[in-house]
Amino acid sequence: MVNVHQQSRAMTNIQIRKYRDEDAEIVKEIFTLGVSEHVPSTFTHMLKQPPTQMVLMCMFCALMASSKSFLLPILAITLLLAGARQLVVYSFNKYIETSLRSDLHNISETYLKQRDSCFWVAESDGRVVGTVCCVPTETAPGCLELKRMSVRRSYRGMGIAKALCRTVADFTRDRGYAAVILHTSVVATDGQKLYEHMGYQKIREFVLPEVWAKIMNFTLFEYRLDLQQEGKRH
Numbered sequence: 001m002v003n004v005h006q007q008s009r010a011m012t013n014i015q016i017r018k019y020r021d022e023d024a025e026i027v028k029e030i031f032t033l034g035v036s037e038h039v040p041s042t043f044t045h046m047l048k049q050p051p052t053q054m055v056l057m058c059m060f061c062a063l064m065a066s067s068k069s070f071l072l073p074i075l076a077i078t079l080l081l082a083g084a085r086q087l088v089v090y091s092f093n094k095y096i097e098t099s100l101r102s103d104l105h106n107i108s109e110t111y112l113k114q115r116d117s118c119f120w121v122a123e124s125d126g127r128v129v130g131t132v133c134c135v136p137t138e139t140a141p142g143c144l145e146l147k148r149m150s151v152r153r154s155y156r157g158m159g160i161a162k163a164l165c166r167t168v169a170d171f172t173r174d175r176g177y178a179a180v181i182l183h184t185s186v187v188a189t190d191g192q193k194l195y196e197h198m199g200y201q202k203i204r205e206f207v208l209p210e211v212w213a214k215i216m217n218f219t220l221f222e223y224r225l226d227l228q229q230e231g232k233r234h
Contacts, residue, residue, distance in 0.1 A: 006099050014160055019107050019119040019131075019213045026128045027107065027121065028100055034150035035096050042086050043186040046216045047081075049086060055100065056080070104148075111135065116144065116175050120167055122151065122160045129155040132164040143224070144172045146182040149191070165198045180227070186219040200225045 019027065046052055056077055103110040111119040111133050122130030130151040137145040146168045151160050172180050182200070182209040184191045196202075200223035209212055 013124050014129075014158070014163065015123045016120055017123060019121055019133075021108060021111065021127055023121055024107065027131050028104055030128070030150050030152060031099065031104060031148060032096050033152070035092060035099075037153070038185070038187050039089055039092055041189075042185075042218070043085050044091070045218070046084065046088065046138070049216050051215055052084075097109055107133075111151055116177070118171055119148070120164065122155075122164060124155060124160075129225050130160045132168055134168045140179075140181050140224075142178045143181045144168070144175070144177050146180050147165055149182075161194055162198060165194070169225060169227060178227060180225040182223050183220050186217075186221070190203075192221065195223050195225075198225065221230065 057077060059080065060073045060077055063076055064070070067073070078214065107119050109174075111117045115133070117133070117135045119133040120131070121128045132149045133147050134144045135147065137143060146165070149161065151164075169180055180200075181203075184195070202221050203224045204222040205219050206222070207217065207219055
């Protein structure tokens with residue numbers, strides 16, 4: 001655990017700057033690792049859902065009654081869970097692939113050359129260790145959307161994510177927008193704590209349109225940071 005003195009000293013070595021083309025590969029790596037970290041928590045969330053537990057229980061009881069053995073039901077459940085985890089991995093890999101092919105394929109074109117958009121990296125001793133960006137959003141007029149927030153695991157707890165959030169808030173305020181919004185998932189509990197600590201308010205919950213997301217109750221949260229209220233607090 002990083003103490004206050006260590007955190008303060010670490011932050012003196014952190015620089016938040018705009019993305020440069022030579023950052024492309026390391027940014028993609030940080031994004032991929034950050035998204036992949038949610039696979040275990042998503043799988044756990046799936047196991048906690050009543051439909052999942054009902055299917056597993058019914059399957060176990062049916063196989064137990066037909067085989068008169070503990071071994072077959074246990075083996076079948078184990079294989080089913082392994083397959084379910086692979087489905088979660090596949091879903092995350094598809095999301096990563098889609099993101100790398102779309103807005104992260106050419107960050108300069110997607111963000112730096114677009115109006116009221118920007119992409120930043122956090123650099124520690126010359127090494128890129130965090131990312132964040134923001135863009136205008138049609139779903140929330142008058143707001144910019146914070147996206148692609150990620151910090152390398154070994155650099156967390158040093159205030160880097162907070163500094164990236166403040167960078168987005170300052171940029172948004174300077175451009176004359178009223179608020180910052182962002183979306184995060186039910187399994188991203190650390191992210192939720194960070195955003196709420198930074199003054200964001202949860203304003204909406206919704207489930208992804210995919211069938212598996214509805215069955216597994218994979219909820220997304222929309223947060224909003226009102227910059228006038230945020231300015232009064234600070």
